[in-house]
Amino acid sequence: MKFCKAELGDWGAKATLAIAALMVMAASANAQQLPHSLRDALLGHKGSGEARRVAAPPVARYVSEAGGGFIFDQASPQPLMKFDNSAEVWVLSAQQASRGDVIYRNDLGEPVLRVTKLGGVILFTDDAPMGAAAALSGRASSIQPPAILSFSVFVQRVRIATARASRAAQRDIEFSTVQDVRPETSVLAADTATVVAEAFERMARKGDRSLISRIARVLLAEGRKPAASLKDGSLTITYSPDQGVAGRPSSKRIIKVINR
Numbered sequence: 001m002k003f004c005k006a007e008l009g010d011w012g013a014k015a016t017l018a019i020a021a022l023m024v025m026a027a028s029a030n031a032q033q034l035p036h037s038l039r040d041a042l043l044g045h046k047g048s049g050e051a052r053r054v055a056a057p058p059v060a061r062y063v064s065e066a067g068g069g070f071i072f073d074q075a076s077p078q079p080l081m082k083f084d085n086s087a088e089v090w091v092l093s094a095q096q097a098s099r100g101d102v103i104y105r106n107d108l109g110e111p112v113l114r115v116t117k118l119g120g121v122i123l124f125t126d127d128a129p130m131g132a133a134a135a136l137s138g139r140a141s142s143i144q145p146p147a148i149l150s151f152s153v154f155v156q157r158v159r160i161a162t163a164r165a166s167r168a169a170q171r172d173i174e175f176s177t178v179q180d181v182r183p184e185t186s187v188l189a190a191d192t193a194t195v196v197a198e199a200f201e202r203m204a205r206k207g208d209r210s211l212i213s214r215i216a217r218v219l220l221a222e223g224r225k226p227a228a229s230l231k232d233g234s235l236t237i238t239y240s241p242d243q244g245v246a247g248r249p250s251s252k253r254i255i256k257v258i259n260r
Contacts, residue, residue, distance in 0.1 A: 056119060061140040064123045066132035072113065072121070076144040078246055079104055081112060088198045089143050089191070091246040107226075107250050145245055149186040161193035168200035169212045178221040178236075185222060185241045192220055192239045192248040199251035203258070211258050228257040 058075035073080040079092040081104070092104035092112055100117035114122040114131065122131040149157070158175055165173045175196075181189045196218050203212055216233035223238035226249045230236075237254065240247035249257075 056121075056136050057139045059140050059142050061137040062121055062123070062134040063137050064125075064128075064132050064134045066123070066125070066128045069137060070123070070134075071140045071143055073140075073143045075142055077244070080143050080245070082143045086198060087194050088251055089145070089245065090250060107246075107253055108256065110252070145187050145191060147187070148183045149190060151186075154181065154186045154190050157190040158193045161190075161197040164197035165200040165218065168197070168204040168209075169215070170209065171213075173200075173215065174217040176217060176219055178219055185239075188239050188241050188245070188247055189220055189222075191245065192237050193218070195248060195251050196235070196237055196254060199254040199258070202251060203255060208259075215258070228254045230257055230260075 056072075059071065059073045061069055061071050063069045069084040071080075071082045071084075073082075079094060081090040081092055082088065090106055090112065092106060095103045095105060097103045097114065102115045103111050104113040104115070106112050111124045113124070113134075116122070121134040121136070123134045124131050162173065162175045165175070175193055177189065200212055203209070214233060215230065215235045217235070219234055219236040221236055221238045223240055224242075225238070225240050226243065226247050227238040228235070228249045229238075235254075235258070237249065
């Protein structure tokens with residue numbers, strides 16, 4: 001199944017169709033004020049001088065002192081995170097750290113968030129590898145994806161990913177599925193295409209278009225575990241429906257494969 005110029009066919013079997021849920025980021029009217037210092041963010045420091053735990057909602061939006069906001073969703077089966085300026089949803093794994101803190105890592109094992117025992121949040125990014133304090137902004141809506149997509153929404157999302165990747169590469173990039181996509185695999189297949197587009201755009205922003213130029217097509221393949229490989233101009237991204245939203249590689253993992 002190709003998503004470049006050819007029209008897509010209908011689903012192979014009848015299934016209940018669902019419209020993709022919008023990932024709405026809503027700040028609470030009673031959102032807490034931003035901390036005045038790194039100590040405030042890390043320790044939940046109040047005017048009384050006593051360190052108090054910040055009771056964050058299970059799905060909350062934060063603002064980093066380095067700039068930019070993100071949603072941290074702890075209500076999902078697996079911790080999820082999404083930056084305001086990106087369509088990618090990061091799947092994190094929790095690891096206990098010293099002093100009762102918890103470190104949340106991406107699929108490369110890199111630290112992304114550190115939540116202190118007292119409720120402080122530290123964000124780790126490429127621009128802030130040593131960490132930047134993040135302040136609670138308010139409640140947010142869940143970023144857990146829907147169970148299935150309608151065929152039309154699936155096609156729309158893959159076409160958007162194709163356009164984004166082609167724009168980043170400055171030439172046409174063909175997206176194709178190796179197996180027929182079913183309603184129950186539609187969400188993960190579409191999400192995989194979105195993550196590939198994110199990887200292309202990140203590389204383009206860093207001036208790595210020469211590496212993207214080696215890629216002529218993107219193949220979305222269903223498999224036992226998430227993976228990425230590049231051979232003869234074909235970037236194959238394997239997604240595993242059994243693992244839910246964690247069943248596809250992150251954009252950073254895809255970039256690592258392209259950079260080899």
